[in-house]
Amino acid sequence: MFVGFDYGTSNCAMSFIHEGRAQLIPLYDNNAFVPSTLYALERAFIAELVATQLTDGDDKRAYAQSRAALLSQARAGKLEHDLESVREGIFFGAEAIEHYIAAPSDGYFIKSPKSFLGASGLRQQSVDFFEDVVAAMMLNVKNRAEQYLQKTITQVVIGRPVNFQGINAQESNQQAQSILAAAGKRIGFTHIEFLFEPLAAGFDFETRLTENKTVLVVDVGGGTTDCSMVLMGPQHSQQLDRAQDFLGHTGERVGGNDFDIQLAQKILMPHVGMLSPLKTGLPMPLMPFVNAMSINDIGAQTEFYDTKTGLLLERLARETLEPELLTRFINMREGKHNFAVVREAELGKIALSTQAQHRFPLDFIESNLAPECSATNYANASAQLLQKIAALIREATQQAGTHPDLVYITGGSAKSPLIRQVVRDLFGEEIAIVDGDHFGSVAAGLGVWAERVFA
Template structure:
């Protein structure tokens, strides 16, 4: 069976074609979108799960040999923690969030691993770790889809951003695609192809077009923003080679997660001492606060979790004019609530698409602790990443040498009226149309999969 696979930064989805129509397959109960999260009772149990779910004996033997030390540690964890062989050790999607919220300090939580795949300076053990995280997630998604469909999925087209990272994009893209390919093969896909995500989103849109137009496709994903200027419509849809129809494309590692980080830093972190003063009257150092919420940066997270940062916060508590705020910050760090805080920021971003004000509740930190954020405040705080997104759109238009007839928006953050208003102000009087903000990419990948694997 053939599918389109949107392995997204924020959510994952699988699409298939039935009776000439694309439909998304439920992956978690009736939900067709699975949050890109994983919670493990212990980090080494991720690799163990991969080994257990490898169906090819030769591939399994090779993997066991490559991960021998990790798998030995996993067995030791099982003995020491009295974890039965049939006990669930990995949780995905909403279940992963639930486990993390309940036991943040006890297990290992990963959100949006796709953000890290193109990271520069990753050592071999880091690459192997991300291979295992992505494989475990893909194994779960493929198994859930096949259980729902009642048959095996063998061929897939996986979406990819234009660039996974901004620094040395060629090497970054190669590294990320290698990890995704390795994971996909270990998950059991026999044939894997890749397609740019904005092009996939455009293919879904094109299927509904009744006239030829030049379209600026803007896909604001969780980890990246990708733009493509494409000639689309009835005269182009059936063409096998579309290379001449793509007039320009841009992409950068700036997406919805970066908006969440800005909201967390600007609006929630002041509750933990950011923007307060020391007893000397000097401002509180801010970098350790940004390290706490920059959950899409391995280096920032490692620094925040280091002993050096703990000692720095303890010293700042002694030097602070408001030590209670620093005590909260220490509590947040010790209990590993920083992911939860960024999740609060994401919820605020989503809510402010439909309402003018949102109250973020932080009772898990301290009873009654909350923060109200208005849409205007949200707009002001996200200006730096928003400006980068607008620049990508302008560059794609410049590459094409023509103005778009229409702008087609997809991706979760594209729903925000703040972003839409900024786009119309920058691009001009061009109609802005909405796609399925979460399903367009998966649908387009499915259309392309049927075309190339037929």
């Protein structure tokens, strides 16, 4: 059976064709989306879970050899935690978030691994790690989808951004796509195709067009923003080769996660000492605070939890004129609550899309700590990111050499009125803006394309 698989930065979803239309598959009761998060009691459990899926003798032996140390640790970990299977010690989606918040120091938590797949300079050990994490998360979705469909899924179209990273794009894209392909094969996908996510979102929309249009698809996801100018409509929809219909493509690693991080850095970090004056008259070093919130940057997280940062914070605690604020930051670091802070920033970002003020409950750092932010302040904090998105839209339009008949906005982060205003500022009021299924359009479009390539 074939499906479309949106392995997203923020959420994962899968679709299939039912009675001629793409339909999202319920994964958790009636919910078709699972947050892209994983929590394991032991890192090694992830490798053993993947190993159990391998059936080919040569592949299984090669994998066991490359992960020998981890598989040995997994056996010891099962005894330590009194588990019969590593499945009992791995959690996904909302369950993963709940376990992490309850015990941030006890297990291994990863959020939005897709953000890391194109990172420059990854060693083979890191590539192996991301292959395992992606495979485990894909397996969770695949198993739940197969349970719902009562069929085995072997063919899949997986969505990918135009560019996984802003620098060394070609090398980055090859690395990231190779990780996704290797992970998919290990869990039983025998035929894997890839499709740009903004095009997938557009294909879902195209099924509802009754006349030909030049459509600018603006897909603002959790990790990337992609823009595509595409010729769509009845004249184009049945063609398998759509190369001549794609007039322009741009994409960069700027998405919803970046808005969360920016909000956390600029609005929340001052409440834990980021801008506090020092007795020396020098400014407070910003890097520890920036690194703390950069949860999508491996290097930043490594540096934040490095011993040198701990020693720096001890010195700054003696030099700051506001020691009570820096104590909050030190407590956050010791409790490994930086992911939780960014999570509250994400929830606040969502709230500020529809309300003028929001309080951020940070009582896991200090009792009654609840900084407040206005929608205006949030917009100001996001200005640089919005400018990047505007530049991507302008570039896609320039590549196409024409203005769109309409703009189709999709992606979870595109629900923000700030994104809509960017489009209005660029094209004025005369061009129609159509909102897609912000979370489901990519998955649905991937299902549409899967039918065309596999049926």
